[in-house]
Amino acid sequence: MSKTISWPARVTYIFIALALALSLAAVAVAVPKTDADPGLTKWTKVTTPTHTDGTIIPGADIYDFAVGPDGDVIYAIGKVPKRDVDDEPNIDFALWKSTDGGATWSDKTAKLLKANVKPSGKLLLEFDYLVQVSVAPNNADFVMVAGELTSGDPAVVGSTNGATKFYTTLAEYSLATGEVILCMDVSRGVEEVYDIALGTDDGNVWRYQAGTYWGGTWVDATGTGYDGWQASTPGAVTSVAFSPSWSADKTLLAISTNSSAGKTWLQTAKWGTTKGWGNAVDRASKVEFLVETESVQPISGLALTLPTDFHGVTGMALPSDYHGRESSLRRVYAYVDVKTSANVTAGGYYFRIDSTTLSIPCGPSGFPWLGSIAYHGDHDTGDAMLGQLMGEGTTDDPYFTSVCAGIQVWRTDEIDICCPDWKTATKKPSGQAYALVAFTPDGDKAYAITVGEADYSANSSYADESAFSVSLDNGKCWNQLGLIDTDIDSISDMAASPDCSVTYLATMNDEDADKVGDCDSVWMKDDNATEYAGVWQRVYHKALDTGTDAKGLLRLSPEHDDGDVVYWGDFGTDNLYWAESKGICKWSTKDTPSIDIQDFALADDDTLFVIANDDDLVKWTEAKGDWSSAVDHKAVYGHTIAVLGDYVLVGGSAGSVGYSDDAGDSFSRLGDKAELESTGQVHVALDTYFTDNDTVYAAVSGGDDKGIWRWVVDDSTSWSDLYATPSTFQLIGGTELKTDANELDYYGIVTELSQDGNPKTKAANGGVLYAVYSGVTVSGAPYSGVARCLTPAQETCCGQLSWDYLFCKLSENEEDFSLDPSALKICGCLTADSNSNLFAIDNRAYYTEYLFGDANAKFKESAIGRLWTYEDCFAKAGITLESVADGVTVASDPCYCYNEKFVLEWERLCNACEYDLQISLDDDFSQIMFDTDALFHETTGHYTAGDGGFYDPPKNETPSVVIWEGDLDCNTTYYWRVRSRYAETPETIRSFWSDVWSFTVEAGPTVAIDLTAPDYGATKVVITSIGFTWTSVADATSYDWVLSANADLSSPVETKTGLTGTAYTYTGTLDYGTTYFWQVTAMKDGSVFSVSDVSTFTTAPAAVFACPQCGLTFPTEAALKAHIAEVHPPVEPVTPAWVWVVIGLGAVLVITIIVLIFRTRRV
Structure with a gap:
């Protein structure tokens, strides 16, 4: 039964709802406009790449990975330096999981420990190593992991909840001891039942079914009940794959080899109601791999730090519409890395198989060793990738690629022709071997893992650059996201895009006897990226020059607010590298300048200046396509350079500054030679308003003139000291008194980037200036921070400027912001709604070092050698x-x-x-x-x-x-x-x-104004020609008068200003019987001198006019007359009835008489 709400009730509810909405709106309006942001006005450490979230894992190798159906869930297995896991010592296998496309990784290794695998006690021993991981194509939580136990027995465990809990499948009881699992796949789930297939080095295919239970039994799917299998003993099953149409066709595919026969086959099976292989069952097949009619056999026994002898030697990929019951849709892409035979050269051979038809080999030219294959698309169109297994070499002597060169991936979208055009990657995945590639199910991304020659467990080596990489362009360009086997010993530089959306980091990997290589890295984080926003990606790696002063310098083109064009300079050499598109894809080597790099800067995309540590400067212009001849920059031993359009400023290492206003074609010296001390290293900056105020700055470290100085071009005759020298140590965050006020060395200086971004600055005062300092306390401990001046170009008495010293959350006796040529960078403040953000580099070893074998295998001393940032929200606004x-x-x-x-x-x-x-x-x-x-x-x-x-x-x-x-x-x-x-x-x-x-x-009692007429509270005041008077105020020059019907004097009836006397007559007409308010203000030379109290009066009531007929009253005579005319109009005279009766009777009488007269005449 339904209830009907009565109309009055409805109205009540409507009003309640309305009142509630209004109250909520009022609450919303009442929220404070500004809330303190805990991330502002303090130094905070920037999260940079480390072991955290699995970004860097020195000594790690990745053996296999599996991608879930959403493309974001990924499982990976591999090997790491031995460490304790849940109190279990010396564990060097690893299982990782990512839920964000490889951006971050969590370690799930503990879930595979014997004590944690269910049912309890059924997993006989701990895993020794892992070999395969697979995930269901339609369920990211169903994951299988295969490996070998310490006893040599194979083992397989599975999870239905995303690696939170694993169950053993008891494979060690079914498979033979020593039987090695080479490959594994998981079918699509059908009614929550999943099939698992294994291929082993004994030439067997094993089948297991699981779902909501783990009580199944492993079945040899090449034995009884599975007729038609082409024997692979002695031999191996190196690849298995379930059909993407498994629920309909129940098809499994396997690549197997028979070593005695020297043959390799692609075999398909039906595992439906009827089970079997090849010709034994309908719509199954067996195809032998042939090269020029010659049988081939996969290589084995690779020494590539991989867990099995057959890892990556064969592979296959299926179109999304592959269907085992439709011959036209039984297309397979496969490869085999074959041994040398009589007429076949060893190498990787790629084939296309249509049902039972094998194509000729149509892979990349030269038959490079192949380690994986991936395909995204259907039977008609798609994209394919091939990952390289290793460099040139034989199976007995495999060749790892150069440690910083990466490993190749080939790609094509030409799948309908026999021999597609395979293109190499423009930028390869890092690592030295075994590029295992895969597309995400939607094809938007491609992933790759690699290994390298490092084997920490065997020889304590690491840093072979193996990693998990991602490509957003179908395998053209690869960047590393996580599980990277590299090292960071120090941060050598950073760069931030002007709009602060993109951050670059240059890190150094020093030479070490235990390292495979010393590849230095460039990292990029794009907060506005469509994919991986806010995630560090390693976009380039290369071994820079070695030496105690080796470092990579990062510089951006000022043409792009988003930092699109980036340069990486090899300090002390003539090597320059650059990229567009934020370094995501191609990096190129710039033509070698004729001088070694001390510092460099870009004026725009096409103009680049380089200075050496002597007196030389060279310029590259795209129009010329070459470097200019060296020019003397006049700075004496160049140290730093700053550029703004055609204006070039160079700071030297001997206290001098050079200046050019013709794009570096010629230079003059600002001030005398060594004016800023012959041992002073000068860091330079142009004012934000340089084009208007011609002001430049110098921040000096070393010598007696350390500090911050100012020069106005074409005006100054000597450098002006800006006195950025705090008088006490407490002003810069310390607890000790300084013995010398000039102990601050400045290692970098910047000004705001845009004149348009700060409404509080102007040319006369300059843009906000920041300079990074590092000093030593009286006890010899370091201290650092940034000096800040809001008005650095302002001329003040005695040259003194107001300085703030920004050190909040930095530690006394800790950070060292002394990295040359500049330890300070700035971004932001391009618009009125964005703040300036500062970045400073701690010039100490990054996290001190990496610890192998500790409980968590991580970097230590997280406060050391870091990149710090500071957001200044006070530099562009004043109090309201x-x-x-x-x-x-x-x-x-x-x-x-x-x-x-x-x-x-x-x-x-x-x-x-x-x-x-x-x-x-x-x-x-x-x-x-x-x-x-x-x-x-x-x-x-x-x-x-x-x-x-x-x-x-x-x-x-x-x-x-x-x-x-x-x-x-x-x-x-x-x-x-x-x-x-x-x-x-x-x-x-x-x-x-x-x-x-x-x-x-207001004026005091001696100058008070007394309002004299009308009297306060007067009544019956006339409504027009009202005289207002007040007392005079000495020294007043005029009076303002106001009259209003409101007590707060709003909506005045009339106001008068500038009255010179003490009286005023109102000539307008007020309403009868109304109260009015008035006030007088005495003015003196345009300013308020004295204000009277507010006085009040009431006008007289109107006269009363009454209607004599009905008694109603009216305010005016005219209103009364109108009433009478309407309601009481004059009455017309009315003849009484009796008169009409008499007249009627008279008329009758007259008529009667006339009739009688006529009748009498007739007689």
Whole structure:
């Protein structure tokens, strides 16, 4: 039964809902506009590549991986240096899982330990190594792992919940001891039942069924009940694959070899109601691999640090519409790495098999060794990849590729022709052998794993660059995401795109006897990427020059806000590498400059400047396509370079600065030679407004002139010291007093990137400047931070500028921001809604070093050698003032000539918690009457200083200050402003000053205005020609008068300004019987001098006119007359009825008489 809601009830509900909506809207409006961001105004370590999330695993090799149906879930197995896992010692096998396409990896190895595999006690021993991992094509949680136990027995375990819990399949009880599992596949689940197939080195195919249970039995699918199998004993089954149409065709495919016969076959089976292989069952087949009619046999016994003798020697891939019951859809792509025979050269041979028809070999030219195959598409169109197994060489002496060269992947989309055009990868996956490739099910991405020659368990070697790589362009370009066998010893440089969306990192991998190679790396993180946003990808690796001062320098073209064009320079050599598209794809070697690189910079995509550590500078221009001849940059032993369009600034290593305004064609020296000390290393920057103010800066380390200096081109005659020298160690975050105020060495200097991004800056003051320092305490310990000035180009008294020293969350005696040629970078502040972000590099060993064999196999000392960042949210805004309103008059004491108590309020900026306040007699603040120190004055005792030494409001979210009674003089106009000085992080940091507002303390009792007429509260005041008078105020120059029907004087009836007398007559007409309010303000030279109280009066009531007929009353005579005319109009005279009766009777009588007369005449 349904209920009907009555209409009144409905109305009630509607009103309740409306009230609720309005209340919620009110709550939303009441949310504070700004909340303190804990990530602002403090130094934080940037998350950079380490063992965390499985990015770097030195000593690791990956043997196999499997991709789930969504393309994001991936399982991988491999080998790592021995470590303790759940208190089990010396475990060197590994299982990893990723749920985000390989961006991060979690270690699932503990789930494979004997103690954790279910049923408890059934797994006989621990795994010794793992060989295969497979996942169901339609269920990412159904995963199988195969390996060998320490006893030599094969074992297989499975999970239905994504590797959270594994169950043994008891394979060790069915397969023979020593029988090695070479390949494995899992079918699509049909009604929650999954088939698992194994191929082994005994030439067997084993079958197992599982699903919601794990009580099945392994069946030899080449034996009884499975007729037609072409014997592979002695031999091996090297590849197995279930048909993608398994639920309909129940087809399995296997590649097998018979070593005695020297033959290799592709065999298909039906595992439906009728089971069998090849010609023994309908629609199954057997195809022998032939090269020029000659039988072939796969190679074996590879020494490639792989877990089996047959790893990767054969492979096959199926179109998505493969169907075992349709001969036209039984297409297979396969390869075999064959041994040398009488007429066949050893190598990798790729074939296309259509049902039972084998194509001629049609793989890449030269028959390179192949390690894997992948295909995405259907019978008609698709993309294919082939992964390289190893370099040139024989099976007895396999050739690993060069450690930094990578391993090849070939690709094609030409699948309908016999011999497709195989293209090599533009940038290969890193590693030295066995490129195992796969497409995601949707084909949007390709993955690859590799191995290398390192074997940490055997010889403590590592850093062979094997890794998990991804390609977003069908195998053309590969970048590493995780499980990378590399090392990072230090960060040599970083670069951030101007809009802060892209970050690059250059890391060094120093030579070491235990390392296979010393490949240095470039990493890239794109926060706006369509795929892998915010994830570090290694986009390039190469061994740079060796030596104690080896480093890679990163520079970006300023043409692209997103950092699209990047250069990597090999410091101290003439090697330059560059890439477009954020380094994702092709990296090229720049034509060699004629000088070795000390520093370099780009003016745009087509113009590049390089300086050497002598006096030479060369320039590359795309138009010329070559390097210019060397030019003397005048800086004397070049150290750093800065470029802005055609303006080039060079800092030297001997206290000099060179300057060019013609794109480096010629240079002049700014100041005298060695003016900034002959041992001073100079770091240079051009002001944000250089094209307007011609101002440049120098930050100096070493010598007696260490500090920050300024020069104005065509104006300065010597460098101006900006006094970035804190007087006490406490100002820069220490606890010791400094013995020398000039102990700060500066190792980098930057200014804001854009004139348009900061509304508070201008050419006269310059863009905000930052310089990174590193010094030594009196006890010899390091300390670092960044000095910051909001107005570096501003000329001030005695050259003193206001500096903040940004060190919050840095540690005394720890970080060392001393990396040359520059330890400081900047991005952001391109628009008014973005802040500047700083980056500083700790010039110490990255995480100290890597620890092998510890409980977690990870980098240690995570605070050392890191990249740090700082977001400055105070550098581009001032405080927003709220009240008292600009220009308002505040009350004075009625008896004394000073103010009554009032409150100044402003909005909180960023995470500010302490402030500077100034109240001045002029808007230039040259006559300051009241400032922050006055708030803490001992005679007032109103406030005490906050933790930062500045004014700390009672409530941070709604900052305000009480100006107490008697603090200010009456009859005076004051100007006030506020700025932030201390953040809650905590950090002592100033903002720009707020806008300047004013208020006036009203005149005191000696200049009060008395309103004399009409009297306060007067009644029956006439409605027109009303005279208003008031008393005069001495020194007043004019008066303002206002009349309103509202007590707050809003919507005035009339106002008058500039009255010179003390009287005014209102000639308009007011309403009868209405109360009015009025006020007079005395002005002095345009400023409020005194304000009267508000007076009030009521106009007379209107006269009464009454209707004599009905008694109604009306305000005017005209209204009464209109009423009478409408309601009581004049009455027309009415003849009485009796008159009409008499007239009628008379008429009858007259007629009767006439009739009688006529009748009488006849007679």
